[in-house]
Amino acid sequence: MTTHPLPLQPGIRSDLAELIDMRHRVREVQLFSTPSRRSPLIGLHHSKLRGRGVDFDQVRVYQAGDDVRTIDWRVTARTQEPHTKLFHEERERPVFILVEQSRRLFFGSALQFKSVLAARAAALIGWAALGHNDRIGGLVFGDHEHHEIRPRRSKQSLLQLLNRLVRANQALHSEAQPNRDAFGLALRRAREVLRPGSLMLVLCDERALSEAAEQQLSLLARHTDLVLLPLSDPLDHELPAAGLLRFAERGARLELDTHAAELRLVYAAQAEERGQRWQRLAQKLCVPLLPLSTASDLVDQLRDHLYVQRSEKRK
Structure with missing residues (x-):
């Protein structure tokens, strides 16, 4: 390169x-x-305990309210008493x-x-x-x-x-x-x-x-x-009223009259829609959104x- x-x-x-x-x-x-102190951000330490995000810790006697899916059947069969597996979050x-x-x-x-x-x-x-x-x-x-x-x-x-x-x-x-x-x-x-x-x-x-x-x-x-x-960047969201701006790239040319109020409104509306799109996605996925x-x-x-x-x- x-x-x-x-x-x-x-x-x-x-x-x-x-x-x-x-x-x-x-x-x-x-x-x-x-x-x-626990971070308020989802997932930055305490995960949702899914996939391989947990490690086996120990086995103890089954107690009322324990998840039956965590019963250790081998230990239960050997001791003739229900036992359950305990897990801790992967460190x-x-x-x-x-x-x-x-x-x-x-x-x-x-x-x-x-x-x-x-x-x-x-x-x-x-x-x-x-x-x-x-x-x-x-x-x-x-x-x-x-x-x-x-x-x-x-x-x-x-x-x-x-x-x-x-x-x-x-x-x-x-x-x-x-x-x-x-x-x-x-x-x-x-x-x-x-x-x-x-x-x-x-x-x-x-x-x-x-x-x-x-x-x-x-x-x-x-x-x-x-x-x-x-x-x-601030210029991603709002065009300054700087008069006629000329842009050129690989032979293509563009002129914008930034004194035109309608142009600046359309530009700002497009930026607002981009932000809302990120917000909708974050809400849909239930994940933190931190615009910088x-x-x-x-x-x-x-x-x-x-x-x-x-x-x-x-x-």
């Missing part, structure tokens, strides 16, 4: 040192549960971060490019998962390639993921040929490698959601816990999302 390096200006390009330093910000937001669950680094993320009008926001969020989540003794892996995908890191409980696995992120980020350039199917292909690959009971966090452009991607996410939600983190914007600090946004979800659970 031909790279087009730019100066490592904060917010435009990611570098490994920055992503490693994200470990110091983990303490600022409670992403994962602790013995005394080292696989955490899989699917993170986009495509041309459409190589843009930003506020604090950072969307591609940088995605990389920072993936790093923060990765360090939090590693500190929680979970296995960490992921898939970094762009327009025409993806790189997969199998979940392991090791710092080397996380650093391998961050290295792939940085290489993909620094290879981004505005002349890359976009691929509308990249997100769907990445989700399909995730379905092939993820084991039941895993936690998958999806970091992608807000515009990436298509019918095919929705179908893949619905299939993933049957056996894994999902957290959706669509990324956007380039206009605000990452940790502040995550903290606000967690506060809202915690408040809703108390109602």
Whole structure:
């Protein structure tokens, strides 16, 4: 792949040192549960106990109210007294971060490019998962390639993921040929490698959601816990009244008169529909939705999302 390096200006390009330093910000937001504090996010620690998300613990005498499906018939036959199996949640669950680094993320009008926001969020989540003794892996995908890191409980696995992120980020350039199917292909690959009971966090452009991607996410939600983190920039939602804007790409040209109120209203309505589509999907799948914007600090946004979800659970 031909790279087009730019100066490592904060917010435009990611570098490994920055992503490693994200470990110091983990303490600022409670992403994962602790013995005394449970995360309000579904699946971030206490799973729905499905698939292989539980481990056998011990056998004890059957008590009224126990699930008859957990009766240990061998022990029951040997002792002539009903016994049941006890399980505890898997302590080292696989955490899989699917993170986009495509041309459409190589843009930003506020604090950072969307591609940088995605990389920072993936790093923060990765360090939090590693500190929680979970296995960490992921898939970094762009327009025409993806790189997969199998979940392991090791710092080397996380650093391998961050290295792939940085290489993909620094290879981004505005002349890359976009691929509308990249997100769907990445989700399909995730379905092939993820084991039941895993936690998958999806970091992608807000515009990436298509019918095919929705179908893949619905299939993933049957056996894994999902957290959706669509990324956007303020200019994705509202056109500034900047007069006549001219765009050119591969010989094609476009002119927009942003002083036209009707044009700005249509543009904003399309952005609103994208957001509602994500909300409908999250409600359908019963999974957390945490939209992220380039206009605000990452940790502040995550903290606000967690506060809202915690408040809703108390109602």
